Amino acid sequence: MVKLAYVTTYDVLNSQNWPKHLVGLCGAGYYLAKNLQEQSISLDYINCFSHKFKVITRAKWSFYRYFFKKDYYRWSEPLVLQDYAQQISQKLSNLNSDLVLCPENAVPISYLECKQxxxxxxDATITALIDFYPYLSNLCQETKKNIYALEKSALDRCKLAIYSSEWAAQTAIKIYGINPDKVKVVPWGANIECDRTITDIQTIVESRPLNTCKLLFFGTQWHRKGGDIALAVTKELNSMGLPTELTVVGCESSVINEPIPKFVNFLGFINKSTEEGEQKLNHLLAESHFLILPSRAETYGHVFCEANSFGVPCLATNIAGVPTVIKDNINGKTFAIDANIAEYCTYIANMMTNYSQYKRLAISSFNEYQTRLNWSIAGKTVKGLFMELI
Known part of the structure; x- marks a missing residue:
């Protein structure tokens, strides 16, 4: 049996303590761990937390914030990274691990020295997200340098770098000049449980209304996820004579500065780690015709895989890692970042008018989940890669 040291900066098994801004990544870590165990891989969890050097990092944060109006992040500080590496090394010395896997980002392993x-x-190099994601768009120069240095150090130490998309893999090779032979692409799966069969999906698709198009928007960051675009598409479809409803999960109605149209329903945050929340989200996905998420910044998108597991095609922007997940007219459709509203509306209206074509797309979407976008497939693939290493 393969013995794996599973290194994270959060408690994989305790979702209540996952950082809110990393829930998707933490969920990926949980489902990946579960499926690796199902592949007869033994996991030793190593959770590292740095509480040292707070005086130094707080002083730096204050200095950059108040004097330069810039962001400084302690997680990229070399002293903190060295502390992570020391914690991991100490725990590894008491284990008989065959290899070390870090399923989040380069931070905890950037200074790690070990025999395994x-x-x-x-899902991406951190450097590629600078000035792409909002939280990395106002960095001080020190943090930018630290991020590049930590990631290069980590990738130099890695025997294998796996990315969830072609975009992420190619940016890693381009930015850091790493050997392409040690870079692999393995898509992530859906962060939900799924035992649905093709018969279940056919029943679900048949039960969707024919006289109203139901769109689902899923995200806590309205602007980054393109909520304004989803809203504009919904308005235009109704103006065209196609009754359309938009359900918004993750955001409150206060994100828009206008009266809420009667065909838009804001549900706020729904906690899928609870049975009630899970059932609610499952119901919303099952009844929706499309997931619409025209993000301005997106590295991957677990929610696309989750939607596909219910036979829900996805509408998104053709950016970063999204095209690895969504294949046009197979499990949805991607649009240019500057596409106009009419392009979305035309596609949706054509599908709803030619409903047999929509049903084929919905079934095909589930097939993509079954064959490509689930953690079981991912687990089997990486197990093969691990065996080659050891």
């Missing part, structure tokens, strides 16, 4: 092969599996 190190594997990183993530």
């Amino acid at each position: 092969p190190i594997v990183l599996w993530t």
Whole structure:
């Protein structure tokens, strides 16, 4: 049996303590761990937390914030990274691990020295997200340098770097000049439980209304996820004579500065870690015709896989790692970042008018989940890669 040291900066098994801004990544870590165990891989969890050097990092944060109006992040500070590495090394010395896997980002392994092969599996290089994601768009120069240095150090130490998309893999090769032979692409799966069969999906698709198009928007960051675009598409479809409803999960109605149209329903945050929340989200996905998420910044998108597991095609922007997940007219459709509203509306209206074509797309979407976008497939694939290393 393969013995794996599973390194994270959060408690994989305790979702209540996952950082809110990393819930998707933490969920990926949980479902990946579960499926690796199902592949007869033994996991030793190593959770590292740095509480040292707070005086230094707080002083730096205050300095950059108040004097330069810039962001400084302690997680990129070399002293903190060295502390992570020391914690991991100490715990590894008491284990008989065959290799080390970090399923989040390069942070905890950037200074790690160990005899075991190190594997990183993530959705993007952090450097590629600078000035792409909002939280990395106002960085001080010190943090930018630290991020590049920590990531280069981690990738130099790794025997294998796995990315969830072609975009992420290619940016890693381009930015850091790493050997392409040690870079692999393995898509992530859906962060939900799914035992649905093709018969179940056919029943679900048949039960969707024919006289109203139901769109689902899923995200806590309205602007980054393109909520304004989803709203504009919904308005235009109704103006065209196609009754359309938009359900918004994750955001409150206060994100828009206008009266809420009667065909828009804001549900706020729904906690899928509770049975009630899970059932609610499952019902919303099952009844929706499309997931619409025209993000301005997106590295991957677990929610696309989750939607596909219910036979729900996805409408998104053709950016970053999204095209690895969504294949046009197979499990949805991607649009240019500057596409106009009419392009979305035309596609949706054509599908709803030619409903047999929509049903084929919905079934095909579920097939993509079954064959490509689930953690079981991902687990089997990486197990093969691990065996080659050891």
